[in-house]
Amino acid sequence: MKEFALVFQGTAFTSRSTKEIEILKDYLFCINEDGMIEKLVSPESAEYEEIIKQYEFKDSFHRLEKGQYLLPGFVDLHVHAPQWAQSGTALDLPLYDWLNTYTFPIESKFSDIEFAEKVYDDLVRTLLANGTTTVLYFATVHKEASILLAEICAKQGQRGLVGKVVMDNVDQCPPDYRDKDTETALKETEEFIIAVKDLAKSTKQGVYPVVTPRFIPSCTDEALEGLGRLAAKYDTHIQSHCSESDWEHEYVIDRFNKHDAFALNDFGLLQDKSIMAHCTFLADDDAELFAETGTAISHCPISNVFFSNGVLPVAHLHSKGVDIGLGTDISGGFSPSLFDNARQAVISSRMLEEGVDPKLPKETRGVPSSRITMNEAFYLATAGGGDALSLPIGKIEENFAWDVQIIDTLIPSAKLPLFNERLDEVFEKIMYLSRPENIREVWVQGNLVHKRN
Numbered sequence: 001m002k003e004f005a006l007v008f009q010g011t012a013f014t015s016r017s018t019k020e021i022e023i024l025k026d027y028l029f030c031i032n033e034d035g036m037i038e039k040l041v042s043p044e045s046a047e048y049e050e051i052i053k054q055y056e057f058k059d060s061f062h063r064l065e066k067g068q069y070l071l072p073g074f075v076d077l078h079v080h081a082p083q084w085a086q087s088g089t090a091l092d093l094p095l096y097d098w099l100n101t102y103t104f105p106i107e108s109k110f111s112d113i114e115f116a117e118k119v120y121d122d123l124v125r126t127l128l129a130n131g132t133t134t135v136l137y138f139a140t141v142h143k144e145a146s147i148l149l150a151e152i153c154a155k156q157g158q159r160g161l162v163g164k165v166v167m168d169n170v171d172q173c174p175p176d177y178r179d180k181d182t183e184t185a186l187k188e189t190e191e192f193i194i195a196v197k198d199l200a201k202s203t204k205q206g207v208y209p210v211v212t213p214r215f216i217p218s219c220t221d222e223a224l225e226g227l228g229r230l231a232a233k234y235d236t237h238i239q240s241h242c243s244e245s246d247w248e249h250e251y252v253i254d255r256f257n258k259h260d261a262f263a264l265n266d267f268g269l270l271q272d273k274s275i276m277a278h279c280t281f282l283a284d285d286d287a288e289l290f291a292e293t294g295t296a297i298s299h300c301p302i303s304n305v306f307f308s309n310g311v312l313p314v315a316h317l318h319s320k321g322v323d324i325g326l327g328t329d330i331s332g333g334f335s336p337s338l339f340d341n342a343r344q345a346v347i348s349s350r351m352l353e354e355g356v357d358p359k360l361p362k363e364t365r366g367v368p369s370s371r372i373t374m375n376e377a378f379y380l381a382t383a384g385g386g387d388a389l390s391l392p393i394g395k396i397e398e399n400f401a402w403d404v405q406i407i408d409t410l411i412p413s414a415k416l417p418l419f420n421e422r423l424d425e426v427f428e429k430i431m432y433l434s435r436p437e438n439i440r441e442v443w444v445q446g447n448l449v450h451k452r453n
Contacts, residue, residue: 002038004030004031004038004060005033005035005060005446006029006031006402007028007051007055007062008028008029008031008063008064009026009027009029009052009061009064010026010029010063010064010069011024011025011026011027011064011069012029012070012071012396012404013071013396013427014072014383014395015072015375015379015382015384015394015395017379018318018376018379018384019373019375019379020375021375021424021427023424023427024040024070024396027040028041028052029041029070029396029402030051031446032446033446034204034446035204035401035402035444035446035447036399036402036445037399037400037402038398038399040396066410067408067418068407068408068409068410069407069409069427069430070404070405071404071405071407071430072382072383072394072395072403072404072405073131073132073133073382073393073394073404073442073444074130074131074326074381074382074385075385075386075388075389075394076127076132076134076136076328076385077136077275077296077298077327077388078136078138078277078329079135079136079137079138079329079330080103080107080137080138080329081119081123081137081139081149082106082107082109082139082140083103083106083107083330083332084119084120084123084126084331084336085106085109085119086102086106086331087330088334089331091306091332094245094307095245095247095248095307098332100174104173104174107140107165107177108177110139110140110145111142111145113145116142116145116149117148117152120145120148120149120152121152121156123330124152124156124158125156125450126336127336128157128442128450129442129450129452130336130337130338131337131338131339131405131439131442132158132338133393133403133405133444134159134160134161134385134393134394135158135159135160135161136237136327136389137149137160137161137163137210138165138214138239139162139163139164139212140165141164141165141166141167141177141185142164143164143188143192146163146164147164147192147195149162150162150207154199154203157205157444157445157449158449159205159206159207159391159393159401161207161208161209161210161389162209163209163210163211163239164189164212165212165214166179166185166186166189166223166227167179167214167218167219168181168185168218168220168222169220169223172217173218178218182220182222182226185223186223186226186227189227190234192209193230195209196209197234205444205445205447206391208237209234209236209237210237210239211228211230211236211239211269212238212239212240213269214241215241215242215260216252216255216260216263217248217251217252224264224269225268227267227269228267228268228269229268235273237273237275238270238271238273238274238275239274239276239277239298240264240277242261242264242277242278242279243259243279243280243281244278244279244280244281244307244308245281245307246281248260249281259283259286260286261276264276265289270289270290270295271293272294272295272390273389274293274295275295275296275297276290276296276297276298277298277327278297278298278300278312279297279317280310281310282297282317284320287316287317287320288320291320291321291322294323295322296323296387297312297322297325297388298324298325298326298327298388299314299325299327300326300327300341301326301333301344301345301347301348302334302340302341302344303333304348306332306333307332311349311351311370313367314345314349314370314372314380315349315369315370315372316367316369316370323387323388324380325380325381325384325387325389326341326342326377326381326385327341328340337436338381339431339434342374342378342380343377343431345372345377346373346374346377349372351366352366352370352371353366353368353369353370353371374428374431374432382394383395401444401445401446402444402445402446403443403444403445405439405442405443406440406443407430407434408438408440409438411438411440414435414437414438416429416430416433416434416438417429437452439452
């Protein structure tokens with residue numbers, strides 16, 4: 001029998017589709033040296049007992065304890081890494097004022113490498129402890145600090161997709177926080193891409209450079225065009241914000257006489273490895289362009305409550321064929337937990353369907369067929385994120401990375417109220433009630449990266 005690097009025995013929950021959960025009860029999960037799932041073995045399989053007999057007394061064998069369950073590691077599609085320093089504060093202003101009053105001054109401090117290292121190290125540890133195994137990061141305009149974030153992800157074992165932010169539009173960016181000029185922004189972006197690709201050669205779980213125009217208001221046409229060329233030259237992921245708020249959406253219409261989606265596409269920034277945050281104000285033709293180009297949406301439900309002036313119509317956009325994943329949007333979203341954001345995704349969808357103004361008749365108060373279930377929110381946090389990034393992550397399935405979190409429902413400080421429920425009900429309680437204390441272990445690409453004593 002072939003040797004495996006790791007064998008786990010236990011019950012796992014994973015997405016079968018956008019709406020269905022698959023329960024793998026008492027399975028064996030066989031992991032190879034590369035940290036990939038090579039084989040799933042059900043208890044009914046002829047080789048089940050044979051594998052247990054071969055591995056059960058080896059250090060590589062891990063049997064889950066009573067009350068423990070496996071979930072895929074979460075995929076966070078939108079984190080402003082420097083904003084971890086202000087997370088949980090300064091959520092009192094509209095987006096434009098918030099950026100200029102609080103956020104840009106914080107981000108400008110990341111020219112100080114020691115400060116950057118302190119914040120980034122703490123952020124990556126925090127996200128891993130919250131079960132997040134892959135993160136799509138905005139860094140800052142500073143090349144050195146952006147490379148440092150990728151290095152910290154590599155060191156701590158998190159799969160990090162990191163972007164050096166481009167902000168060269170003097171009309172929209174503060175004088176003390178922007179790229180020196182367009183030529184410098186593009187030159188440093190290319191140097192950043194090369195440095196991270198070199199780092200990736202020695203990083204098992206992968207780190208990736210991401211072309212990152214902050215959003216259209218912060219960038220000149222020349223920068224947007226140059227970034228599209230760089231993304232094509234190096235085959236990188238692309239991230240930005242799109243149709244996020246009334247202000248940002250209307251700014252782009254005034255500047256280009258078209259929506260963000262079509263403006264970004266004109267610059268070569270919409271493609272199969274593009275992820276656009278928020279997208280609250282996408283029109284149907286915008287959504288069709290996303291589906292046609294393979295561009296995905298990062299849905300940030302907590303942040304949207306504060307800054308996006310609306311609720312993303314997840315169900316409608318899925319019906320249009322648009323890929324959607326979940327993001328915390330630290331620090332526009334105050335919580336680093338995708339558990340919290342999955343819950344808010346469900347809540348927001350119910351509010352969109354039922355409406356929020358009690359003065360209106362119930363027949364016209366909301367948007368019909370907008371609600372999503374927790375199964376769908378779980379998909380967004382896991383498989384949806386993997387699909388958005390075009391990476392084999394987010395599912396407990398053969399040929400996918402062994403990125404998992406082990407949830408302990410019986411831990412005394414955070415015991416879940418379970419009383420002989422069916423496994424599908426156990427899953428639902430895990431998703432609605434789990435706290436960070438319930439996440440006992442986190443594995444990325446077959447390596448243990450977090451363990452709670």
